[in-house]
Amino acid sequence: MIRRLRLLTGLTLFTYVATHAIALVAGNYSLAAMEGLRHSVSEAWETWLGLFLLYGAFLTHLSLGLYAIYRRRRWRGMARSEALQLITGLSVPVLLALHFVSTRMAEVLYDLEPTYPWIMAIYLKYDTVAGVRQAITLLTVWLHGCLGLYFWLRLKPFWPRWRFVLFAGALLWPTLSLTGFWKAGNEAVANAADPAWVRAVLADVGVLNNDAQSMLLTVENVVILILAGLLIATLIARSVRIQLEKRRGMVRLRYDDGREFTFNQGLSLLEASRDCNHPHAGVCGGRGRCSTCRVRVRKGAELLPPPSPAEVAVLERVRAGPDVRLACQSIPAAGSIEITPLLPHTATARHGHAAASRLAHGREATIAVMFCDLRGFTRVSEDRLPYDTVFLLNRYFDAMGRAIEESGGHLDKFIGDGVMALFGLEDGAEAGCRNALRAAKRMAERLAALNSGLRQDLDQPLRIGIGIHVGPTIVGEMGYGRATQITAIGDTVNTASRLESMTKEFSAQLVVSRAVLETAGQQDFMSEAITEHEAAIRGRQRPLRVLAVADAAALPV
Known part of the structure; x- marks a missing residue:
């Protein structure tokens, strides 16, 4: 509920700022155009409902921001973007x-009617x-929003x-x-x-x-002092809370690599990992949205409290098992706990998407595997400029890639x-074999x-x-950092690669195992251009x- 309130109030304030800026944009045309738009833009916000939404959103967003500071357990290791959001958020009021x-x-107070010519x-x-100062305010508010x-949005598929459009x-x-x-x-002037x-x-x-004028300046100073007092009171309350949490007991955290770390109760598993400099993914800054910190x-x-409805929703989205929790939302009680991070510490926002995570942990699947190689390309490219070679390869990759994806x-x-290429990841081996043959034809x-x-x-x-x-493979996300991708390993992959090499031996464009045809239901077709062989496969x-x-x-597919 707190996260939703922060999001809804933030969107309300950002909408106000964006619409408020329409009049400023009109200033590129004339001062009169700016003033003419002021009434149209402000009309909805000047109603009692608009004022209630605007000031209610501001006070709620400010209160939730201070509460976030109060609940924060550590400043060390904060991402630069998160620190910038915090600084701009404190500066805006x-x-x-x-x-x-x-x-x-x-x-x-004085029945003044501010107009843009006057301002x-x-x-x-x-x-x-x-x-x-007003220009700086506009940029700060916009940057924070x-x-x-x-x-x-970066966690959305x-x-x-x-x-780039945004x-x-x-x-x-x-x-x-x-x-x-x-x-204007x-x-x-x-x-x-x-x-x-x-x-x-x-x-x-x-x-x-x-x-x-003196009265308004006094009011301004009082407002600033109130804001400063709220921030100081929040920081004092946070310090008191941390000291009280330290008295509750100690937690011993053990990782799958044997490393151990002892810390005061009150830290989440993600915060504890970062305190002990153990690499641990966490894209959303501990908000429980991205799922990349799951363990x-x-x-x-x-020792862990039951997962909140928000955490349950995220774990269900990535189809996590019953023993999986979000490290950023898991605050253990005193005792000993052992965990295994499920994603590499270099995981990015895309690893939190449901589509990318269905195969993340790996599974055995019967799929069709295709290898395609360009014959004699070394001879084709040896007398060409590098630019021409890259251009030719990209045209080739575009043609083959489109045929496979279509x-x-x-x-x-x-x-x-x-x-x-892999076929049948989602729709099974039979459809995968038919699609692989169709892809070969299109290629x-x-x-x-x-x-x-x-x-x-x-x-x-x-x-x-x-x-x-076609055959059984192990499919999952494999690699390191940005090179991580869905791929397959196993004897089926090696065999498909060997069959691609045999096209030279048989002077053929395609060598396909009989198992692919049988699985696809196409085992009966033969022609003069198709010959059958028994091939010895290494391994x-x-x-x-x-x-x-x-x-x-x-x-004929």
């Missing part, structure tokens, strides 16, 4: 104090320090596709707001040289005497000028089209060899019955 007092408080003239002519959105919007909107602020402000214009503006706004509790599960295959990796067709399009650039057409086999005791297909484009 202080920076807004002047703007709030000079507009809203002046309107309530722009003050900020760029009569009090430029206040103008600079964008960081909050980033921490929320659509983030990789939309991040980053562009995050940069463009404040830039246009500031340029509008500057252009300069227009107000020029108009202020005319006493009649100044008198007309003051007639619309109203006039504050010296006593009223398997081998011993001492009874047929329902999973592109495992590119190996030099070769390709490895042959795409290669013929590619050769036709490049016939002026090639001395001889490109040729490929494809090997396909296998028995020969394997395979079919050599001269042209995979002739496959």
Whole structure:
């Protein structure tokens, strides 16, 4: 509930700032356009419901921010982005104090009607320090809101596709707001040289005497002192809480590599790992959203409190077992506990997505494995410039990759000028074998089209060899850091690679095991271009019955 309230109130405030900036953007056109939009933009927020939402969201968000500081157990190891969000969040109320007092408080106490001509003239002519401060306030508020959105959205599956669009919007909107602020402000400065214009503006706004101005400055100082007092009280309460927690007892934490660490009760498993410098993934900053910090509790599960509904939802999303917990949400009682982190410490936000985690822990699956290799490419590329070679390879990879993906295959990796693909990860071996044969047919067709399009650039057409086999494999996320990916290992993979090599021996474009055809329900088709052999496979005791297909484009699938 706390996280949802922070998100909802933060979105409300960010929406207010974004819509408030529309008038500033209009300042790029004229000061009159800025003033004309002020009523339209502010109308919804000036109603009793709008004011209730706005000030309620601000006070709630501020309170939850202070509560987060109170609940925080450690500052060491905080990510830079998280520290920047904290600093900007603490700065925003202080920076807004002047703007709030000079507009809203002046309107309530002295019946002032702030207009943009009046505000722009003050900020760029009569009090430029206040103008600079207001520009800094806009950037600080926008940065804080964008960081909050980033921490929320980066864990969504659509983030990789939309991040550059969102980053562009995050940069463009404040830039246009500031340029509008500057252009409209300069227009107000020029108009202020005319006493009649100044008198007309003051007639619309109203006039504050010296006593009223002193009163507003006093209110501003009181607001800042109240904010500072709240922060100091929060830090004192946090220190008291930490000292009380230290008296509850000690926890001994043991990792699967034998390393042990003893700490005072009150830290979460993730915080304890970072305190003892044990590498541990944790993308969302301990908010319990990303699931990358999850651990398997081998011993001492009874020391942990029951998972909250939010933690249960995250664990169900990644299909975790009953002995798996989120380290950032698990605060053990005094005693001994043993854990195994389930993701490498280099895990990124994508590892928390449900789609990426279905196979993360590995499982045995019967799938079809394909290897494809470009024949004689060394001779083709040896007289070409590096640019031409890269261009040619990328055209080839694009054609083969599209054929595989359109047929329902999973592109495992590119190996030099070769390709490895997996079929049937989600829909089973039968569909996987049919899709693998369909992919081979499409690859042959795409290669013929590619050769036709490049016939002026090639001395001889490109040729490929494809090997396909089906059988049990171990499938899971394997690798290190950014090189981690879904892949497969086992005898089936090795056999498929051997079949691809046999295309040279049989002068064929495709060598496929009889098991693939039988699994796909295509065991009856034969033609003059298809020959059957018993092949001795290195590493296998028995020969394997395979079919050599001269042209995979002739496959009846």
